Amino acid sequence: MQATQDNSAIAHLRAATRSDHEQVDGAYGHFALATAEGYRDFLTAHARILPLAERLIDPAALVAGWQGRTEALRADLAAMDGETPPELDFALPPGEAARWGALYVIEGSRLGGAVLAKLVPEGLPAAYLGARHGPGAWRDLLARLDAAVGDDLAAAEQGAKAMFGAYLEAARR
Incomplete structure (x- = not known):
């Protein structure tokens, strides 16, 4: 069934992945971002999945002008004498x-990153968490997602759930 304004792909994804989102938030909430070691561990967890996710999703093919965060993540990790971990x-x-559903998750994490960046002590590198959407970019991405997913809500949900699951696994390692 085609997504309508009342039953958009975004509304569907939010509802269908609410518990996945809460689990990921809980898992990453255990990292002590106020300490250099905890923050480095947090970045290491993200480095287990984000570079691979960006390659698999290929967001630049979906959204013109899209900017990835892999290089910022790797630079922050290196600046903290962290090593790039093996990918999941x-x-x-x-x-x-499914790619759109997964993109919804990785781009949504930018919103959370803006909040988490405030917890990182001054003087520690924060290019990754500071990589925010430009003005109107998040709304534009959501509108594009709604249009692109159309009636393939189940596949978008599968992509989003898989991405949340990968973030959760990365946090637990």
């Missing part, structure tokens, strides 16, 4: 709608 074994469900 993760396979994105097939199809463009």
